[in-house]
Amino acid sequence: MKKNLLIIGAGGVAQVVAHKCAQHNDLMGDINIASRTLRKCEDIIASIGQKGSMKVPGVLKGHALDAQNVGATIELIRATKSQIVVNVGPAFVNMAVLSACLATGAAYVDTAIHEDPLKICETPPWYANYEWKRRDECEKAGLTAILGAGFDPGVVNAYAALAKAEYFDRIDSIDIIDINAGDHGRYFATNFDPEINFREFTGQVWSWQNNQWTSNKMFEVKKEWDMPVVGPRTTYMTGHDEIHSLSQNLGVPNIRFWMSFSERYVTVFTVLKNLGLLSEQPIKTAEGLEVVPLKVVKAVLPDPSSLAPDYTGKTCIGDLVKGVKDGKEREILFYNVSDHKAAYEEVGSQGISYTAGVPAAATAMLIATGEWDVRRMANIEDLPPRPFLDLLDKIGLPTQIRE
Template sequence: MAKKNILIIGAGGVAQVSAHKVAQWADEFGDLHIANRTKAKADAIIDSLREKGHKMPFTSHALDAMDPAAVEALIGKTDAKIVINVGTAFINMSVLEGCIRAGAAYIDTAIHEDPAKVCETPPWYANYEWKRRDDVAKAGITAILGAGFDPGVVNAYARLAEDEYFDKIDSVDIVDINAGSHGRWFATNFDPEINFREFTGTVYSWQGGEWRENKMFEVGREWDLPVVGKRTAYLSGHDEVHSLSARYKDADVRFWMGFGDHYINVFTVLQNLGLLSEHPVKTAEGQEVVPLKVVKAVLPDPASLAPDYTGKTCIGDLVKGSLDGKEGEVFVYNVADHKDAYSEVGSQGISYTAGVPPVAAAILIARGTWDIKKMVNVEDLPARPFLGLLGEMGLPTRVIDATGDHPL
């Protein structure tokens, strides 16, 4: 069977990781194509692949991914059978449309975002991607949504708990702690515009069979986690809550993210000054600017943080439930190292954890294991093949259960 060409759309830190992982697993694919609005950024990723000695065919392309016809045309030109979308979340629906038209498998790592809306009514996926389920099925393509780490791997962790530990799940608490340091006075670990938009709206969680609303940094608690130790994390709105709540309707589903006091202070000042607004304002000189885009422009490029990043991340699911009426809990998690990620692929650990999983999903599609010809979120698929492959690719899973702390 002919190997499938793969197209990566995007050229940031996550795309860098995904491209290197495709190259490391070149035997699973045909040619690798990388497309970005600014072609030079795609060229830089290809240069980094060649510096590592990778030999598979690489080609870069300029692409306006907001144009479905352009996406469709590029898929046709490259004969790509699998598209990994790791660009901004603003392009999801246009890239998905291009894949539907061209008959290519689609993988992304976050929910679509409308630039005009900061806070979406839940379940967020139902506002965009899920509306195209029938079209995906009619086109006979596979579309795997949210196949990064969170969302993505953490969804698979919940499915693992469902499949192997419990017949009834009572709660899923996803905890994301970055115990690393990038050495800058202030920076975000991924696109600042997307990062800040994530935290300026209502925090939605699924509790007691309904959506609960809180403000950012309103609810916090201390977690004692493997390797990184005791850290404060705050109840946050996040992509995976919106799909997991549909599968686990009778469970509480919450997302907790770790923040230091410095980040919270800077965020609060920026927000109170109106600098995180996505609405245009006019300067005294009559120039129209969007405050959030100005903040993004003056902050460090997240990809530039990689060389100086030290420390580790710990991301996992604490799942509580029962089996045959007996209650229990399990913590399924991964620890990643920023320096190790940089040494291997030239990116920091946050990008590494987000960029490896979509390639694992692509491999499973190429092998036929996950080529299910419909639209799904990661928790809708068997977890073991995905998590096992991720372990081979550099993101091993560990489990703390009644028997202790052990590898999956």
Template sequence: MKRNVLIIGAGGVAHVVAHKCAQNNAVLGDIHIASRTLSKCRAIIDSVHEKGSMQQDRHLQAHALDALDIDATKFLIRATHSRIVINAGSPFLNMSVLQACIETGAAYLDTAIHEDPSKVCETPPWYANYEWKRRQACKDARVTAVLGVGFDPGVVNAYARYALDTCFDSVDSIDIIDINAGNHGRYFATNFDPEINFREFTSTVWSWENNAWKANAMFERSQEWDMPVTGKSTTYLTGHDELHSMSQNLGVPNIRFWMSFGEHYINVFTVLKNLGLLSEQPVRTARGLEVVPLEVVKAVLPDPASLAAGYTGKTCIGDLIKGVKNGIPQEVLIYNVCDHKVCFEEVGSQAISYTAGVPAVAAAMLIANGTWDVGEMVNVEELDPMPFIALMNRMGLVTRIRDAQGDRVVDPELDMDQKAVAGRRVSYG
């Protein structure tokens, strides 16, 4: 059993990860939080204590760390006796933290694909450009590395695996739909790191269609969806991490990602982009100062973590899957609804950070108890989704399914019991 967790990062997602690790420290052991800014780590620890999130009286400690420094990260992993590292920091850190885990034997988890600060929307599949190059190294070292285990990517990958395993004989399409029907009350803000948020939308939109990569421009293709609780929303085809692994692992010919955007967001985004303020390439000012425009925009926008207190409304994220079962066409929606206000009351977070942080901790618990401790690098859809969904149901992210039989909670534990009964029936004739 693996115990003791090192959390890399001190932003909104790391805040949720710390709270949820604390709530489950009987399984996970000691908790350490590391970031370049020590005061942010300490603020998270103060929040954990204020909310009474500690399940047991165990170590909860803050550390200063530049996670791009592999040797420093290795030293901290060993010094804290951490056997699980949850990388909830910037995607720019992934490869450095992953290497430190390979060299120390600690399990590695992250919530987003690696990015090179100087490049945007590289040639698909993105995982092949970075993380997958370390597959053999993980296998040789018997290091478990679970990639992209937030919500999207992460939970939506598990939803797809669950649907393929239980609802269909064959699947033609998976449409991942991400709706945020919340209101933070600010003139303009992003729900997670502005730099990462904008980088997703400033270049080519890649989707997987007819077993090939298809390129579009951002906001070129739109679709209205009528989702549970949030109702009708206009979404836009967007490139996203999970497409790049699911397209390679699931054998489904069409996989697309759709995200909701309001007109105000699109207008502000368009102005910033047309002015060159979303560029990741440095420019020189009249005073001779070299700056990256995108970093300047990030600096003047609200910290996403600051949005939580006044956030209202709900999110709805899920997979709409179409295929065939017993020769009959089927359509299934597997989804989660999350409430911004409820998240804030529990852990002081908004729902965007909550939906990304909870799955990472659920995955850490499955590694700790051996269920997902596979000793190699995997994406979420390569793992058994049943224990993952069952655990999240108990941790605050309840999975529902809508199909021809109605709308109901997905109960993997019941499904597993039914499979066991069916197995006994086969065994005993």
């Protein structure tokens, strides 16, 4: 059993993790939230108070922290006696936070792959560039480090593991389909950190096809999927974290990721990219100021957490798995449908943050109970899927299965 939680980050996903863990603080113990900006932590704490999310009286405290500072993070973990760290800060801090966990013995959870701020779309498989290099270090220390514990990556990995364990003798393909059929009412905004969002789409699109890495350009390959509840939607094949672990761990020859984008998103993205405004490399203005174009774009766009009050509509995310069972071809869709308005009413965040934050909270709970306290580094598909999916059914992300 592990107790006391430190949440690193104070955006929309952190707000969901904090609310969900507060709803189960009899299990989780003390809850601490850390961010560069203390006010953001305090806003989440105020939201938890307004919603009455704390199950029992307990510690709920905010802290100012630069998570890139390993020493400061070690000090905070020890000061708060945190045994579980959920890292939902920018992907740039992952390795620093993991180092702090290795130094203190606190279990580590994240929701996205580590990124170097000056590198975009590195050589696949991406996990091998940073995280997997530290597998032996984690195993030697007996440290539980669970990677990619959001929805995609995360829940979709568990769907794939469930499909392999219980529904198929052979899997030929997995198409991961992410549809956001919601409307936030803004001319243009991203649903999570604009810098991370744009970085996902400015490089090559890597997919796993015929047991090898295949490269395309963004928006080069599109397909219409008719998904439950949200109906027909145009999607584009793009690269994504989960492809980089599933391709290595499950022995499936074809794994692709599809995401829906509106025509407006595609147009604005294309213009920004063609103008050089999505570059991660510093430039100098005529006045001699050094700026990073991508950070300037981020600064002028709406904060994703500000979208929540006006967001309507639903998301549908799932795995379409094709293969063979008992000598017969089989095709199954494993999926979840979530509602933006319902998410806001429950935890004060929009549905995209909700679908990422609830699985991270569930992972922390499973570490706390010992079911997923595996004392090594693991991706979600490395772990038994049933405890995870059963818990998600109970706390807000029920799985649907359509043959």
